[in-house]
Amino acid sequence: MMPLPLAIALAHLSARKRQTLVSVLGVALGVGVFIAVGGLMQGFQGYFRSQIIETNPHILMTDEIRRPAPQPLQLLHPAAAVAISRILPRDPVRGISGAGAILAALDAMPGVAAAPTLRGQAILRRAGRDYAVTVLGIDVARELRVTNLTKDMVQGSLQALATQPNGLVLGQALAGKMGASLGDTVVAATSAGGEHGLRIVGLFNTGLEQQDQSIVYVPLAQQQSMQGRPRVVNEIHLKLADITRSIPTAAAIEGRFGFKTAPWEETYARVLSVFRLQNLVTYGATGSILLVAGFGIFNIISTVVLEKARDIAIMRSIGLAARDIVAVFLVEGLVVGVLGVLAGSGVGFGLATLMRQMPSPGATDPSQRLLVVQSVPLYGLAAGLALATALAAAWLPSRRAAQTDPLDVIRGAT
């Protein structure tokens, strides 16, 4: 025999099938949209995040110093209040001094892989048109330990740079724009002067537009020659075995070597903050549907409480306590919530499945479909929110029902 509050709640709801159905549909719609839109958002953000993490270093050491060294004036007057602004780095151009020793030290750290890079700007020239790009000169053998770019290669390989001193690896999208293909030669010009013929040995497609359109890779020695900075590296890329340790590891490395060392969370802080805002807006909007559904539940239970004043009075006179009456109406809200969650989970799953068949807008690969995450935590969050809304919506009328004085009703009826 089912618990008494549930039996009474079901009797009340089944006597108002249409109202109950509308309330359940309201919750189902909210849950379904929450699951579908939340899944889409998580899919997009997860893909973007994994691409960032996989194709970029987990930690980036650059030749910058966060806090400039004490200036002579400050050293001369250590007790004085000396403020110096606009401290400029010394020319000639900077670089990570002692990069070899730093790399050796980083290699000795467990779970850390490091690769030296020289980053610089260049113009790629082809068929009379110029394309501004960021050139990364890499030590191929080391770079392969810190990047997953190889899995995004669509033609040629990153490894080819090791055997091709003037090799060039670039995004498929940029190559397409330039009308160049594997094996073609393009001319690179830098601010250091001179033009350098580069041969395309690999094409990649990360799906990240900025990466695919403006980042190219050449051997480190070639880049040092192009930039006129022999034996200089201005970045060290690090990859960690445990990415969750990126922030403390970066802080430890920066503390040890002095150069600015940023974990990926700092490097892409702006993207992550956009994600947070996006989540806030998305879940706020979908959550508001649940809020509206909550008004539906409030409405039906308030109606039942008004209509059932006599039944409430008789239940109280029989010996049901105030909390039993609260339980009856909370269970009513819960029943509507649970039915809504079950139906909404189906709606959400259906919507998500449908969206997974849709082509991903703006994707370079036409076969790519929308990424929609379907996870237990997402369903759990939707269910939790819906049930909390249902209970909150049922709480006020339940309290009012419990406060009903049975004598008022009995006296009124007799």
Place this chain on the structure above:
Amino acid sequence: MTPALQAVNLTRVLPGPVPTTLVAGVDLAFAAGSFTAISGPSGSGKSSLLYLLGMLDHPTQGEVRLFGEPTAALDDEQRARLRLERFGFVFQFHFLLPEFTVLDNVLLPMRKLGRLGTSAMRAHAMALLDALDMASCAGKLPAALSGGQRQRAAIARALANDPAFIMADEPTGALDTRNAAAVFAILGGLARQGRTVIAVTHDQGLAATADRRVRLVDGRVVADDAPVAVPAGGGGGTD
């Protein structure tokens, strides 16, 4: 002998700009197994006194004693528990839950009390309905019953937890003469089984069938044809 139920200087005043006295200093005692009819004109405080005696209302002054035990200090939860275990109510309008069958209505107090298993509860409910000649209506909704049947179903529900007290508030008010007499006969039978039955009625003919008749006017007892003696120290008195 300690009375089963006792009103000691029981007073109920409705607050308001002009306070209304419903019950004024009533002292009454009820012996176990007695059948008392409380009568009086409209507004004399009959139902209000019944609600006070049945723990449905709180007195403004005085107290109700149950087998000599005071009840004034009980909180709402404890009073609800007492009603569930010791009292059965029958009202003028049957007050059956309309979505529940007759059997489910009778089961309601038992399910709340939770002393019996499912099959024992069903068997007890069916026995009660059978005793009231209602077994054939067990599966029916209240809407499908006649007035007399509904009231008998309400009596079966009132008896569900085997209460010591049956409090009937104008139980025949909505019934024809034949059904009214039948209901009062049932109440009399319950008293003979050892339950303390208190019925409010304005029908003097029916009141005459009770063991004892108490008459109220303006909230005060003006007649009591079989007062119960309260032992010394019992704190109560008789009219």
